[in-house]
Structures are given as structure tokens and as C-alpha cells.
Amino acid sequence: MTIVVEMTWQRRRSRFNHDWLKNQYLLSFGKCVNVLAGKVQDPEFDRERFLRRVVREWEQRGGEGLALGQDYESAMSPAVFFETTALRNCSPDTLVWLRPLIHELWKVRCDAGQHAQAVIDAANDTHAAFEMLKAAVEGDRTESDETLADRFNGFADCCQRLSQAISRLESTVRVI
């Protein structure tokens, strides 16, 4: 069941994780992983340019993953129905106990707190890995190819884990 209220968060999730992170950003990493690992020789592949693009894109969009985790509970809890459906007619006496009850039941049913925290942790880990990669890409170029490869692979793994953590979040508001 999908309702209008969830669209903002759901669209943000869809555009970040599905459209960009999983199907654009991470997919584009494949060739670079092979070049850095020495599995593929491709003189036309501009490694520096590619890595600068990777850094630039994450700087622009990386924060969206963290925000998805932080906003998850407030955006996807069925408690939103008290603002958007006939339940807005509930009396204040009822709202005092029914709204938190429905929210807590939902949190238990779908492990909402744990899943949201996993996204926040994965986003923070990814950003830490990104900072190390960025230092290697934009620094004084004294890093060896091996170090650069390690940092890129570390960042790619973190991105992968972030994508998987976001995938585990509910994609629709469910009352039960």
C-alpha cells in the first residue's frame, strides 16, 4: 500500500540508492577496480580523471544517504497517518496515547530503530573511507598505487554496504 505522504522520503531513497548509488555510481566502479588491481591494462583509461569524478560526485550526494537514515522513523512510521488521513480527527485525549502506541508497535514490527541506525553507521563509515580516498586523490600524490587501490576498494565496499543497508528500510508506510 502506498500513500502520498511517503513519496518525499521514498522518492529521495529511490533517487539516491536505486537510481544513483546502485545503478550509476557503484556500476561505474567496476573498470577502475580492475585497472587499479592490474587485472586490466587500458592506456586510454584516465584514472586520475575518473577518481576526481568519484570524489566530486560523493561530495555532492553523499550526505543524502545519512539523511535517509536520520529521517526514516519520522517519515515512514504509520504515525504519519495521524496527519494525513481521517485520523487527524482523533481527539487530543486519544492522540496522547494512540499515536505513540502505533509508532512503537511499528518500530518493533520492522526493527525500524536498528535498520535506521545501520544506515547512519554505514553512511558515516562511507564518509570516513571517502575522506581517506580524497586525501589520496587530491594530496601530494606520494601514495603508492597499492595504497590508492586499497582506499578506493575500501570506499567501494562501504558504498556497497550503505546501499544494502538502505535497501533493508521499508519502502512503504505500513500500518500493520
Added chain:
Amino acid sequence: MTKTDAPKTKVGVIDNNRERRNAMASAFTSAGCEVVQFYESHDRYGNATLKSDPASEPSASFQLVLCHTTDRELATDTRLGVPGGVTCTSIIYYGGSGGNDSNIPNGALRIWRQILGGTECLNETEAQEIVSFINSNMSEEMPVCLQPPKNMELLPALSILCQGYLGVHAAPGSLDVDVEVKWREKHTMELVKEALRTMKWNEVKKEMVAEIMRSPEGRARLRDGDPDARIVGVTSPAWWLDVFRGRKNLVDDVRGEWGSSPNFDESVKPLLEAILGKEKIEPGCVVEAFNAIYHRLKSER
């Protein structure tokens, strides 16, 4: 011409994920269609070649093409040697965003449920419905999987009120003793226990339940009301009706959201009639409605 003599509908499936592409193709093959799959094959240098299966497909013109949203550029790829690429009468997009993908052209047909891998793909019945719809020049009723999700309001609201009603009657962690006595009727009691399990009532920590619900007095107040404090109890039709005020045809409105699914009259209508009546709302009709709405909403996912 008998049905078996009718020319097969030609369907193309464009998708770079093999498992998902095979699942989608399999549904349409089972539905009696002639299916060609298109995908991009990469060598170790990242160079792509467009392939088709079967490879000997002489023409790339179809009545229907199913296209994964992120692979839509393949539809206009000319590497197959077909001028203009793959052409078709109708195209249906699908993907992991459940129809909300920004890559889908405005107004285009799409499958509205999330299709991430092979397990979420169409089944044979859905494929048959789509083929029938396309072959009728879209004059038949649109298959459910191509319809945008319904904007439900009343069924979720009813489910939430039912959860509130059941929560008020049950102590944190277990059913209240007086509820056990009152709901002696075994069938009802079993249904209530099932509903509470579905709600995960027993897993909610006591401290998370609102203060007013923790004491027997507090719950009794919420259940039966308190005229002095002007609190309307959950057993009063007024508590429910308050939410649906202004609706002249509550039963019909809820039935509208219920759609063509069975058992509305047996499971949900009795609660609605009780809400519109003057007697106390009994647990039997609440729990029947709750369980039915649970299954109905689950079928929407």
C-alpha cells in the same frame, strides 16, 4: 481460427540483469508469447556488445516490449543492425523504484511494484492479463500491476483504531485478567491473541506504552470512558465515529477501498455497522475486522 492457431504475440524483454530478464521472459513464454531477450554483454575491458536471445531474430519489431528502466537506451540501440533499433507498439517499463523511477517517460506504462530481481517479476497470469490488455488496444480494463497504487485512507485508519482498541484491552506484555474473563468465548480469544501477535503487542516494552495505559485504572478509563473527564472510551461508537465524521456513506466508502476482494460483508461490515449503531463495540467484530484488513493491506504490497 482456433486459439492455438492464433499468431503468437511478439514480446521483447530488454534487461541487462540475466536472472530478472529470464524471469520476465519466462512469464510471457508461459503466457503463449514469442519472446526475444535483449541485453548488453561486456568484455573485461568494459566494451559492450548488444546481444539478443534467440540470436537469429531477423527483425526487432514487437507488439510489446518490457524494458528495465536503467536499460532503456538499449531500445534505441542500432548495433543489432536494425535501423531505428528495437521498435514496438507498446512499451512497459519496470524497475526497483516501483514505477516512481525518474527515467520513465511521463505517461508511459509501468509496473507499479518494485522489481529488484527475478522473484518480484510478473507471473504467468499477470503476463496474460497484460498481453490481453495490449492486444485489445488498451480498451480492456488495465491490469492491476499497471495501475498506480491506491491512495488508501479509511482501511489504514480502521486498522489503527482496531490496534488502539485491542491495546487498551490488553496489559503490556500479556492479556489482562479481566479481559480473559470477559472474552471467555474461545474463538474470539484465539483471534485476539493472533491479532496481538500480528501487532507485536507482546514485544513492545512496557515503558514505551503511554503512561495512561500502564495502570489497570488508566486502561479501564480508556476502555469505558470517563464522563467526568469527558473521555470517550474505545468501546463507545462515538470514539470511532469521531474519526469518520462528515462521511455520509461510511460503509460504501470503506467498501470502495476494499475493492473486489472477498469477505467484506462478513469481516469488516459488522464493525462498521457497530460504529454506526448505539451499542458497545464488542471485541469479536473488532478482531475480525482487524485480521481481515491486515490480509487486505498485505495483498496491496
